[in-house]
Amino acid sequence: MKQPPEPDHLPYKIVIGLEVHVQLATRTKLFCRCNTQFGAPPNTQTCPVCIGLPGALPVMNDEAFRLSLQTALALNCQIPPSTKWDRKQYYYPDLPKGYQISQYDLPLSHDGFLEIHDSQQRFESKRVRIRRAHLEEDAGKSIHDERSGTADSRIDLNRTGTPLLEIVSEPDMSSALEARTFLDELKLVLVYQGVSDCNMQEGSLRVDANINLHIRDRETWIPTPIVEVKNMNSFRAVERALEFEADRQFDVWQETGQRLGDAPKQTRGWDDQAEVTRPQRGKEESSDYRYFPDPDLVPVNVSPQQLDQIRRQLGPIPAVLREQLQTQWGLGAYDADVLVNQGPRLVQYFTQLAEACGDAKEASNWVQQDVMRRLKEQQTEIDAFPVSAATLAELIRMKQAGQLDRSRAREVFQHMCDHLQSPQQAMTALGIQQVDTAELSALCRSLLDKNPAIVADVKAGKQQAIGSLVGQAKKQNPNVNPAQVKEICLQLIAEMS
Amino acid sequence: MSLIDLTATELQSQLALGHITAVEVTGAFWAQIERLNEQVGAFLATRRDMALEAAERIDLQRAKGAAVGPLAGIPVALKDLICTQGERTTCASRMLASFVPPYDATVVERLRSADAILIGKTNLDEFAMGGSTESSALGVTRNPWDLECVPGGSSGGAAACLAARMVPLSVGTDTGGSIRQPAAFCGVTGLKPTYGRVSRYGLIAFASSLDQIGPMARSAEDVALLLEVLAGHDARDSTSAAVPVPRYTECLRQPLSGLRIGVPRAHFADGLDPEVAAAVQEGLRVYRDQGAEIREIELPHGRYGIAAYYVIAPSEASSNLARYDGVHYGYRTDEAALLAEWREESRRLMDAGDTSALQQSDNPLVRMYRRTRAEGFGPEVKRRIMLGTYALSAGYYDAYYLKAQKVRRLIRQDYDRAFEQVDLILGPVTPGPAFRAGEKASDPLSMYLVDLFTVGANLAGIPAISVPCGFTSRGLPVGLHLQAPPLEESRLLRAAYMYQQTTDWHTRKPSLA
């Protein structure tokens, strides 16, 4: 990863704001009851309302509105008591009514924030302000003849009318990495709330970025023209596009000296293959959207009671959860981060495990090293994980009681996963038996007798020499607990003197 | 007396008694349509076979003693901007000349389940924009009282087919007076319900916040019968009023005692045709004789109604009509011609080395839009789209649309105050009787001013009715306008019924019928 240079050494500051469109996880569209399922054959999920047939009228999906409020609250937004929908008018073949139903001057939420931090401390933690989050309908899909540009464009309206939450940040990010981190954190918030599947490949999360530079000019800063960057298909692409764009804009500044206002706002598209941004052909429109309140829809009032109710049902907030994992379970910041980033159900698994085994640090190690590795190998989710938190806790307790060492416990864990067995069953299957203390003492005594040189070393203070005895003990009886062997041997040596 | 002279209410009871059959009724009206539609041009499309089949079905059902709907066997005409599944719905526009909706409007569903015989689709001003039906791109409708005159509009066909006895019931729509004005011009009774009373689902929008579907007939009694079927809450229309619908036909005969009628002085000011004024004053006398108290009232913002209306309606229209772009349905320009034109122009500019003009020139898609809309819409529709686009464009919104919406509230408040003192407001429907075809065609503003007395009810969302109240010396009908507070359709109907019990203007018949 490209390390951003120290800001003080740069001749400019980077200023980035993001616009994120999120498809909400409703069953039906925002204003009609067509399915929203992704991947249906073209033009099979439409009706008079979403095709914009003459005479058809929109009716708002209650779940879409509820999910919007939930997200807005999770993003610490203000919710005004009343909101309304407006028509944003432009002509495009995938917009069948000639307008998009959106929100203009009374969005359902505004003035929120999202905290971002970097566990590797590459930037200072900051609060990125959310300007607004509003609910609107998606457009359909146009498939253009990119090669020759002369064949007809094809239009699929299945996506038309899918509910979208548009989340607009203030230009509070000052590096590509901060933008990337904002997106990761935002996605995490959305996933924790269960409001969207956030699948970028299927277009359920889309990002546009506004970026410009503030050039240092002695005591002041000169803003350069703002560029909107589109067509970024992954968070990685966003990061790379913004890195590229900042460098490019500095080159342009040095060449032209153009300031904000000298040139109109430009739209550029990211070419992932070539790793460059290129100017996009404008939509032909001088962006006079002629917004006005949609007369087919009525305003929505939100009561404090309704907000309280949604607040009560709010899913966990990642930032709050990280804090809890540190204060309530004593995890380090890094561990808390890793767990929370895995999503709400893995965190739940962890807390259940920590509670049951009584050792959060141990639980965190098991989850991060063993459970997560297994999930990755098997490409599955924690919901489908074969070993419950309670069962894994049993195993951990046995290890803690000295019945197993770490590596044997891992073998048992593998076996439990592979064969859906309890720790006891797995141990039996693996031929692991518990070694009787008397038996163990006898074994240790015989080893000491056979190794006077080691006994001498230990007596001389070289405690690590005992390791060799542990190895021998394991060779004779694979079920012995190394820690116990060590302990008993030391005790016996001490008794000798 | 011929069947076609009976009112729907009379037909309903004759049918119920088994004195006549639905097939006879449908056949009689069909014969009148055949006889007169060529002259009058009320219908754009008729459906004889389907109507007769439906009538047979109803007769059969009735013969079996099965229950039938309230409009069983009664022919009803639909203004051709109300969607009918599988049947063309054109808005009298070239743009939708071959549009076949895959769904029924809510009112059509309601009419079907009331067992009405849907006999045809009536002509209108293109997209309901106009007051004479002259802007129809698909046909000319004449006034049955004088074929030289317009039937009014935009529901001109809907009113003319009633006057000519081609149907007993007709469904119109009213955005600024489009039911009441043609009703007045054609001597029939037409009611614009409270905004939200009748579902707009399936009504092809002109101005969404003003449009309302309403019943038209030859008597208040028939209007009540039809309204009872049309009205009611619809979950598919977010602006539909979730309130119960009274049984209009049952309360109709209750007289209104202690009726207080308000008369806005301004409605009788200069510019009102003296014969119209006399007929309306005569109507007022009828109410006074029946014991009503007449009070002069003020609607102080009434004079701003037309201005507010001609901002709001075109603005909404410009947006509602954006969907007619030749992509998903409706007319599309000749693509081969458009591509040829584009290539030719591009080559010419390229040869001239005029790169800036080349960049400015419309791409094929934009050309497709502009040609399609230029060819698909007529001049009045284009004028209103232009006006509305201008009013909503950057820098003008506050001065026009927002301002008009504020004036709209002032107008509504005028009505609210007036209705604290009176039960109904009475006046003329129009400043003059039906005018001659072509008379106002070249002067849009003079055409707009015809809506002077009617737009108020649309802006305020209140119900209003037009009732025949006399004739000019040239034999053209005059309409009496009654307006009531929101959801008080029953009050209007009772008042109109009272009036029609003592007058016979509504029973007069043009000589051609």
Added chain:
Amino acid sequence: MSLTRQDVEKVALLARLRLAPSEVDTMTRQLSQIVDYVQLLSELNTDDVQPLAHAIEVTNVFAADQPLDSLSREEALSNAPHTDDEYYLVPPVLGS
């Protein structure tokens, strides 16, 4: 006149209408006349007036998130001027 030919041409592009030169003249004259008439509204002081968007002031109208049948593709495309039986077709958007 309150509108210029340039205004009218700009609005015609926004509205996706193509006007012949003679239509631009007529439109400029007629729209100016109407706009002048509409100026009547500016007589009124409406500073403290809330705009009225709906005659009946209803709020909070929702539908439940329950799927209903969509149109078949055949029905959906049945009115389209140009399709390939799968998609709506339009002239190239890029037009290069």
